[in-house]
Amino acid sequence: DIQMTQSPSSLSASVGDRVIITCRASQNINNYLNWYQQRPGKAPKLLVYTTSSLHSGVPSKFIGSGSGTDFTLTISNLQPEDFATYYCQQSYSSPYTFGQGTKLEIK
Amino acid sequence: EVQLVESGGGLVKPGGSLRLSCTASGFTFTDAWMSWVRQAPGKGLEWVGRIISKAGGATTDYAAPVKNRFTISRDDSQNTVYLQMNSLKIEDTAVYYCAWTGLSWFAFWGQGTLVTVSS
Numbered sequence: 001d002i003q004m005t006q007s008p009s010s011l012s013a014s015v016g017d018r019v020i021i022t023c024r025a026s027q028n029i030n031n032y033l034n035w036y037q038q039r040p041g042k043a044p045k046l047l048v049y050t051t052s053s054l055h056s057g058v059p060s061k062f063i064g065s066g067s068g069t070d071f072t073l074t075i076s077n078l079q080p081e082d083f084a085t086y087y088c089q090q091s092y093s094s095p096y097t098f099g100q101g102t103k104l105e106i107k
Numbered sequence: 108e109v110q111l112v113e114s115g116g117g118l119v120k121p122g123g124s125l126r127l128s129c130t131a132s133g134f135t136f137t138d139a140w141m142s143w144v145r146q147a148p149g150k151g152l153e154w155v156g157r158i159i160s161k162a163g164g165a166t167t168d169y170a171a172p173v174k175n176r177f178t179i180s181r182d183d184s185q186n187t188v189y190l191q192m193n194s195l196k197i198e199d200t201a202v203y204y205c206a207w208t209g210l211s212w213f214a215f216w217g218q219g220t221l222v223t224v225s226s
Binding site for chain 1: 142144151152153154157168170171204209210211212213214215216217218219
């Protein structure tokens, strides 16, 4: 199975900041990397698929990049609604594994 | 508007069975690949399995922890996907989400249904 490792596991930031979350795959997954946001008590929502394609309705403040084994999600101009947990997920091969999550908290 | 509504969760004893349903609207269900993803209390996300469209053979694929115990099926006439869970274990306790699946990314999710396995 492909292991997905996110860093950091938690992150404190202020409204208006820009943050970067990293996801590393245990093997080359080409660009088959997706990002989700989950607010407390809610279902996850797709933000970015295949590394850098923005899902419909997702604001352009979310930017995905990377290739091979190393990927990032950059979130600009943090707003209160952005403080949530973020997960990466590989869709290169079954089983379709997730990272352990990065909890973004307000400083 | 895409809507996915799960139902069927509840409390079940170890070794028991439960069937979850997910009814979809707002997209062409017959063409859709559908997945189940679960989240144990306070934990991260875990892919459970997937069923592709009938045109693609309605092929299923499962994660190792649930293979041979869980079965995903679909009824396109009802726009519904099912997750039959047998031989349930305590570690199957989780919120179960269904998701409309792109090429193995999870584009839209239901609100989830809680399954608690406990004696």
